[in-house]
């Protein structure tokens with residue numbers, strides 16, 4: 042049914058637009074009044090930070106693309122040209138380069154938050170799965186972006202990773218040829234990677250929109266992992282969380298700035314300052330730090346096809362996490378065993394990261410295998426069993442009354458008075 | 468709540484730390500010792516006099532074998548040379564200037580816009596002449612682990628091979644080169660150049676100067692970058708503190 046929106050905005054121009062296209066009403070509803078659990082901790086900043094980071098990547102990327110040449114003869118020099126001759130080109134490039142690392146730091150913490158507080162459980166399964174799609178798209182984007190400057194690691198990384206597909210029987214080699222657009226990583230490969238590297242972030246933007254849309258249907262989880270029960274449990278998103286997110290954004294930008302301005306190449310590989318040379322393999326080929334755990338899983342399996350499957354499996358398993366974890370309790374706070382095991386899992390991921398950075402010899406092989414097995418053991422064995430056996434702690438009655446006895450720390454457990462005030466505005 | 472935050476931060480830091488643990492490259496060359504550089508630290512700048520002397524070393528010694536394709540003579544204003552000096556430097560070298568009326572490549576005096584003259588026409592020509600291709604030095608400082616210290620180590624690390632070491636003919640023993648056998652003959656011995664400012668041209672001095680020049684060449688934006696960085700970081704720290712204060716006040720009346 043068509044019908045004009047009854048806008049409550051008083052500014053005549055805003056009102057005129059809002060009557061015909063209620064974007065202002067929508068923003069007001071989704072980011073103004075949007076009732077949000079009042080007990081978030083700073084772990085809930087990372088979604089907003091990831092969003093900002095994506096925008097930073099897109100903006101810097103567009104400016105890089107104005108001067109970048111996707112041609113194997115020119116690519117390396119065009120990046121140097123950006124660094125030297127384009128006005129503030131070094132800034133744009135270093136922000137983009139370190140922005141990729143920041144993006145993964147932020148996203149990995151965001152994912153960990155979801156795992157720790159059980160945000161993937163009903164009714165947020167789809168929201169979580171869309172998140173895993175975002176992770177996969179980010180990885181594809183970052184991988185192809187890293188190829189663009191056409192240094193030694195760009196070239197050899199691209200060669201090693203695309204070659205993985207040759208492990209599949211029968212279809213393997215044709216897939217690799219198809220990916221390359223020829224019989225080696227060469228101009229056609231670089232060209233299509235550039236095209237896709239430009240495209241995928243916008244696909245990402247669309248999927249992020251779905252992620253946020255799904256969030257606004259089911260609502261946010263919170264550190265207690267219990268549902269919102271009364272309006273007293275929430276505060277309006279603005280100004281409470283806009284301001285709190287701003288604190289996070291400042292800290293995020295501060296860390297980002299320290300990297301960009303004082304150690305822009307800390308996370309990069311010196312080998313990528315050497316132009317790609319198909320005739321000379323670098324001593325050891327290492328991916329960017331954010332891929333190291335997955336690279337370690339790949340190399341820990343003695344069989345190539347097995348390694349490839351385990352590597353992809355390590356991310357695909359996240360899709361079914363909502364059904365692997367059988368515990369009805371969301372937050373790790375009330376799961377005494379899970380609360381320990383999640384850190385063991387984190388330790389295994391860090392272990393894998395270290396393994397990925399070292400040549401696969403001696404102790405690193407053993408450590409890689411142990412961590413790989415534990416990574417999957419956690420998801421496929423521990424989580425399903427734990428949900429059935431664990432004796433969880435009693436859940437609080439509501440967010441406003443965190444402790445059943447009715448003693449909510451400083452507030453004395455009174456849901457009225459000061460505690461209720463913010464919601465009256467909403 | 469504070470505990471969870473601390474844990475989150477600790478986790479982040481741990482992940483970061485764990486993954487940054489630099490890959491221990493299994494090579495037999497020792498870690499080159501740390502030298503004192505004018506460009507070290509968050510406030511470090513380039514010692515212009517050293518960089519200018521380093522350019523002299525590069526052009527009189529290294530440029531016989533190594534190219535620096537990313538640089539133009541005009542860029543030398545970055546190490547404090549005047550427009551007139553740059554013009555004179557460029558005019559003194561013969562660079563390719565298109566083709567003559569027979570279609571053959573022609574050489575002529577350079578201009579500030581010319582690229583640094585390359586000693587060999589192609590990589591193959593260089594390899595044929597020297598046994599190995601001398602790498603382009605434009606970003607060499609960034610392209611090696613240990614950066615400036617490593618380049619300094621290479622330039623000062625030529626030694627007689629230890630007894631029993633099998634040195635292949637045509638190669639030279641170097642303390643810091645992976646595998647110790649390098650195709651580059653020792654380029655600096657001391658007094659290879661005469662410095663206009665009277666600085667004694669000891670080996671260590673020459674190496675130090677040319678590495679300062681090469682570090683500038685690889686990171687010409689460094690000084691401006693750090694200067695902007697200090698301001699950005701101060702601004703963000705202030706802004707962060709302020710925002711945090713506002714947040715505290717706003718949330719003071721929420722029981723959470």
Ligand code: HEM
Pocket residue numbers: 095098099100101102103104105106109120134137138141144179182183184186187188189190238239242243245
């Ligand atoms: C999800 C967002 C993005 C991620 C994670 C990402 C990641 C990366 C990475 C890791 C590199 C290599 C950096 C280096 O070592 O030099 C890169 C390079 C590049 N990216 Fe992106 N990027 C993103 C978005 C974009 C967008 C939207 C564009 C264009 C509109 C773009 C254009 C470029 C260009 C031209 C380069 C090559 C220049 C260079 O290497 O600095 N990127 N990207």
